[in-house]
Amino acid sequence: MSNSRSDVADGPLRPADHADAPDRGIAQPKLGVVGWLRWGWRQLTSMRTALVLLLLLAIAAVPGSLVPQRGADPNGVSQYLTDHPDLFPVLDAMQLFDVYASAWFSAIYILLFTSLIGCVIPRTKHHWAALKARPPRTPARLSRLDDHHRVVVDVPADLGAASAAAAAVDAAAEQLRAAGYRVERYDRAGSASVSAERGYLRETGNLVFHSALVGVLLAVGIGGGFTYTGQTVIQEGDGFVNSLALGYTSFTPGRFVDTEGLTPYSVTLDRFEVTYTPLGEAGQGQAGDFGAHVMTRLPGEEPQEEVIRVNHPLTMAGDRIYLMGNGYAPTVTVRDPDGEVVFRETIEFLPQDSNMTSQGVIKVADGLADQLGLVGFFYPTAATLHSGAITSGYPALLNPLMTLWVYAGDLGIDDGTARNVYALDPTGMTQLAGGDSDTPSLELAPGETVDLPAGMGTITFEDATAAGAAEPVARYVSLSVHRDVSAPWVLGFAVLALTGLLAALFVPRRRMWVKATVGDDGLTIEYAGLARGEDPAIAPAVAALARDHGAALARLGATARTPDPEVD
Amino acid sequence: MPGPSLDTLSVLFVWTAVAIYTLAFVAYAVDLARRSDLAVKAKDAVGARVLVTVGGSTSDVAPDALDVAPADRPRYLWARIGTALTVLAFLFHLGATALRGIEAGRVPWSNNYEFALTGTLLIVAVYLGVLFRYDLRFLGSFITGMTAVFLGGAALNYYVVVTPLADPLKSVWLVIHVFVASLATAFFALAFALSVLQLMQARRERLAGEASRRTGPRFLRTLPDADALESLAYRFAIIGFIFWTFTLIAGAIWANDAWGRYWGFDTKEVWTFVVWVLYAGYIHARATRGWRGSRSAWLSIVGFSAVIFNFTIVNQFFKGLHAYSGLS
Numbered sequence: 001m002s003n004s005r006s007d008v009a010d011g012p013l014r015p016a017d018h019a020d021a022p023d024r025g026i027a028q029p030k031l032g033v034v035g036w037l038r039w040g041w042r043q044l045t046s047m048r049t050a051l052v053l054l055l056l057l058a059i060a061a062v063p064g065s066l067v068p069q070r071g072a073d074p075n076g077v078s079q080y081l082t083d084h085p086d087l088f089p090v091l092d093a094m095q096l097f098d099v100y101a102s103a104w105f106s107a108i109y110i111l112l113f114t115s116l117i118g119c120v121i122p123r124t125k126h127h128w129a130a131l132k133a134r135p136p137r138t139p140a141r142l143s144r145l146d147d148h149h150r151v152v153v154d155v156p157a158d159l160g161a162a163s164a165a166a167a168a169v170d171a172a173a174e175q176l177r178a179a180g181y182r183v184e185r186y187d188r189a190g191s192a193s194v195s196a197e198r199g200y201l202r203e204t205g206n207l208v209f210h211s212a213l214v215g216v217l218l219a220v221g222i223g224g225g226f227t228y229t230g231q232t233v234i235q236e237g238d239g240f241v242n243s244l245a246l247g248y249t250s251f252t253p254g255r256f257v258d259t260e261g262l263t264p265y266s267v268t269l270d271r272f273e274v275t276y277t278p279l280g281e282a283g284q285g286q287a288g289d290f291g292a293h294v295m296t297r298l299p300g301e302e303p304q305e306e307v308i309r310v311n312h313p314l315t316m317a318g319d320r321i322y323l324m325g326n327g328y329a330p331t332v333t334v335r336d337p338d339g340e341v342v343f344r345e346t347i348e349f350l351p352q353d354s355n356m357t358s359q360g361v362i363k364v365a366d367g368l369a370d371q372l373g374l375v376g377f378f379y380p381t382a383a384t385l386h387s388g389a390i391t392s393g394y395p396a397l398l399n400p401l402m403t404l405w406v407y408a409g410d411l412g413i414d415d416g417t418a419r420n421v422y423a424l425d426p427t428g429m430t431q432l433a434g435g436d437s438d439t440p441s442l443e444l445a446p447g448e449t450v451d452l453p454a455g456m457g458t459i460t461f462e463d464a465t466a467a468g469a470a471e472p473v474a475r476y477v478s479l480s481v482h483r484d485v486s487a488p489w490v491l492g493f494a495v496l497a498l499t500g501l502l503a504a505l506f507v508p509r510r511r512m513w514v515k516a517t518v519g520d521d522g523l524t525i526e527y528a529g530l531a532r533g534e535d536p537a538i539a540p541a542v543a544a545l546a547r548d549h550g551a552a553l554a555r556l557g558a559t560a561r562t563p564d565p566e567v568d
Numbered sequence: 569m570p571g572p573s574l575d576t577l578s579v580l581f582v583w584t585a586v587a588i589y590t591l592a593f594v595a596y597a598v599d600l601a602r603r604s605d606l607a608v609k610a611k612d613a614v615g616a617r618v619l620v621t622v623g624g625s626t627s628d629v630a631p632d633a634l635d636v637a638p639a640d641r642p643r644y645l646w647a648r649i650g651t652a653l654t655v656l657a658f659l660f661h662l663g664a665t666a667l668r669g670i671e672a673g674r675v676p677w678s679n680n681y682e683f684a685l686t687g688t689l690l691i692v693a694v695y696l697g698v699l700f701r702y703d704l705r706f707l708g709s710f711i712t713g714m715t716a717v718f719l720g721g722a723a724l725n726y727y728v729v730v731t732p733l734a735d736p737l738k739s740v741w742l743v744i745h746v747f748v749a750s751l752a753t754a755f756f757a758l759a760f761a762l763s764v765l766q767l768m769q770a771r772r773e774r775l776a777g778e779a780s781r782r783t784g785p786r787f788l789r790t791l792p793d794a795d796a797l798e799s800l801a802y803r804f805a806i807i808g809f810i811f812w813t814f815t816l817i818a819g820a821i822w823a824n825d826a827w828g829r830y831w832g833f834d835t836k837e838v839w840t841f842v843v844w845v846l847y848a849g850y851i852h853a854r855a856t857r858g859w860r861g862s863r864s865a866w867l868s869i870v871g872f873s874a875v876i877f878n879f880t881i882v883n884q885f886f887k888g889l890h891a892y893s894g895l896s
Contacts, residue, residue, distance in 0.1 A: 283731030
């Protein structure tokens with residue numbers, strides 16, 4: 001490949017070990033430092049390396065589906081620690097709970113993308129030059145190509161052999177141009193020929209696909225810095241304000257998020273609606289049609305009524321607000337022995353099963369003789385099992401019941417230690433009711449009041465309908481607020497990648513030659529095609545070219561000597 | 569509800585289809601066996617001239633060409649019976665799937681049972697559709713056998729009564745994402761079968777080249793050569809790959825609406841990604857010197873195994889957000 005023109009004409013630039021690349025043999029001179037660097041770079045950008053890295057990537061992704069991941073399943077990770085306390089630190093040291101952020105996984109995809117970029121950039125330059133180049137010179141011996149037809153024609157006497165050859169090739173060039181080929185004439189003494197090439201879009205698509213993958217990676221990587229997600233829980237009648245200090249139970253900002261500059265919109269939950277498949281039907285109790293009816297308000301604007309549904313998040317000031325979960329939030333009042341209210345709260349109970357058996361924790365820190373911790377179970381449709389245990393048989397409020405275990409002692413919240421509001425640590429507390437204690441657990445339906453053990457006072461399960469609510473127990477929703485500026489970019493690049501892939505895989509790149517040689521007894525016309533890359537239709541394409549050109553020759557007055565073109 | 573429900577009828581159709589697919593499998597298997605006889609007889613007749621190549625038309629055991637119009641194909645009796653039975657079974661299968669969808673009042677691909685129903689239907693549909701273009705009847709025993717096993721297995725192990733759709737599934741993306749994923753699976757299945765045959769054929773060609781006495785199953789002699797099989801496997805695989813890429817993108821759009829993020833390395837997402845990377849590797853391997861041929865065929869086989877793993881094991885046993893198998 002001495003001159004650049006023929007180099008360009010050789011087709012897309014390929015890594016040296018590409019199946020379509022010319023085999024250059026191994027004639028390696030002695031290598032210096034630069035030589036070794038070049039050698040290393042060539043290894044990294046070779047097809048074989050890319051292939052191995054791809055396979056490694058596939059293998060490396062698998063453990064993340066076998067072991068719970070902190071990102072996708074944090075509770076699973078905690079559970080794993082409980083179940084396998086000895087194995088956990090080993091796996092954790094191998095970053096197996098953060099596979100997709102691990103050093104080894106990152107190493108693979110960074111190398112893969114380096115290899116990809118190192119391959120794409122020179123190919124793009126090369127392709128750019130190829131796009132401006134003309135189709136290559138017609139090979140001297142077309143018969144050496146796999147797809148080759150030859151036909152000998154008699155030309156009318158009044159038309160000279162040379163001009164007949166030129167006319168025949170003109171017709172072929174026109175035919176190829178109409179079929180989308182780029183054509184170039186190469187005439188010599190005694191022969192005329194046209195060289196044609198099509199399917200530059202194949203390489204373009206290939207380069208677009210690979211570049212778009214880099215785009216996806218960059219969009220994810222850079223966009224992640226501007227992304228935040230926050231979780232919040234709101235009960236019917238309550239609201240939340242989009243502010244780090246006021247609104248969120250948890251908030252995960254990207255590196256470049258200005259947490260002080262959030263738009264302070266507010267979302268108030270008017271009511272939560274859900275339907276359950278009726279008893280006796282297939283899938284009874286299955287919940288559906290979740291709808292959080294909310295009132296939203298942007299600063300300085302009128303409030304708006306909206307509904308947040310599954311698959312239909314609410315968009316507010318560029319954030320998307322998703323409905324992630326729901327549950328019951330019973331209101332409980334605790335009075336001291338004198339009848340003074342020492343505690344009144346609506347407490348979110350976490351659903352434990354599909355029939356909404358829910359668990360919650362009530363912590364009464366002040367006002368009683370001792371600090372009080374209550375672990376409650378709430379059954380929207382209480383039913384008693386044969387074993388005597390209570391369960392919920394249906395998720396709606398058909399027979400609501402709350403049972404409570406009572407602990408007295410030190411809640412452990414006075415020293416400033418952060419405590420999970422949904423869990424009670426009974427260390428240092430005495431169990432007064434339920435479980436192993438002698439007193440049975442407290443049981444209350446909405447509107448009922450029972451005495452606390454040891455004469456500590458009373459507890460009331462408030463009936464919300466008394467306050468005008470539609471149901472005796474309030475509901476709450478958990479919402480997830482996301483800002484993801486990268487998503488549209490990722491989608492754009494992904495669609496671009498798919499488009500590029502379609503072109504790269506399905507546009508055939510091929511060269512065609514038609515050559516007319518003046519002989520002693522007529523005109524020899526040769527047709528040849530060369531596939532550049534996968535091209536299952538090259539042979540029919542050459543046959544079709546010969547057939548159509550035969551018709552054009554007939555119009556010129558030339559007659560084929562053999563009735564059918566001979567097929568090699 | 570008076571009388572048997574449509575779903576009962578649907579299940580009846582499923583088992584009818586399974587029975588007929590099994591018969592089709594037998595017919596196709598007989599066809600392959602008879603082709604073996606044909607190959608042996610022709611070998612005896614031709615004597616020493618055994619090594620046939622593509623385009624060599626002197627011998628009766630010239631491998632059948634792939635790209636032959638239906639009317640011009642060899643009239644293998646048992647293959648024709650197999651195809652007729654497959655069409656019949658397909659009609660029952662189609663009826664079963666349609667009835668299930670009508671009974672449920674939605675697309676019939678919303679739990680593992682229905683995924684299997686629709687997925688295998690598409691495999692057979694693609695097979696029958698491709699028959700118009702390519703003479704792939706030698707894949708018939710594989711396709712009908714696999715379909716009978718999957719369909720019967722799904723009816724036994726995955727069957728669930730029709731229940732209302734879970735909220736996250738109430739999306740237009742259910743129609744698109746799952747359907748295209750099933751379609752991709754159908755093309756991958758054909759590519760897989762061709763890759764397996766390609767490996768067997770390559771082995772036979774190698775052994776024949778070494779003038780070995782044993783060259784594996786004899787019906788292989790009537791099949792196209794390994795290169796032709798590989799080329800066709802590749803064509804099916806890239807169509808599957810395009811559909812799979814689309815599945816990934818559509819799934820990400822849906823996840824962004826339903827779960828609040830377009831990608832979260834949920835177990836099913838991981839496996840869909842693994843499958844994508846494996847087939848990307850296959851396509852790369854086809855273009856890498858030293859990997860074309862048998863090595864790349866293995867990647868196609870591994871890729872399809874991952875697809876099946878993703879559908880069966882991951883759906884059923886892996887914890888994740890794609891918890892729609894309907895099984896507990």
